[in-house]
Amino acid sequence: MRLITLALAALLLLIQYPLWLGKGGxxxxxxxxxxxxxxxDKNExxxxxxxxxxxxxxxxxDGTGAVEERARYELSMIKQxxxxxxxxxxxxAAGDGVTPALPASEKPEKPARR
Incomplete structure (x- = not known):
């Protein structure tokens, strides 16, 4: 009787192994x-x-607004x-030609429109 119990326990373990640890476990x-x-999550x-x-x-x-904004802020361009x-x-000084570096938190002023 003891031999049958051990055999069934071993068989049960063999059946459970693929279920938990096997390729499709x-x-x-x-x-x-x-x-x-x-x-x-990465795709979203x-x-x-x-x-x-x-x-x-x-x-x-399509729009000219973004191009105009970039030209004004990044290139300091103005319209005719x-x-x-x-x-x-x-x-x-007004004529020193040196523009101080602005901190990243500050944006340059927009040129006045007429």
Missing amino acids: WLRVKDLEQQVEAAH ELRGRNAKLDSEVRDLK NEIYVQILRKGQ
Whole structure:
């Protein structure tokens, strides 16, 4: 009787091994599900970034507002028949030609429109 019990216990362990630790076992499936979930999260993040970039590209192709804004802030350009007004900080001479570096939190002033 004891031999049959040991044989059945060994058979039960042999049957359970593939279920838990085998190629298609529950632990492997759980690990793969976590990887799939992480990939879905990453894809959603990338979709959002792509939508933002697509919007910016469409705005640059179709609209002139973004191009004009970049030209004003980054290149200090003005439109024809506009008057440019520059506001100097304390201690800065009007003709010194040196523009102090602005901190990242400050944006340069927009040129005045006429």
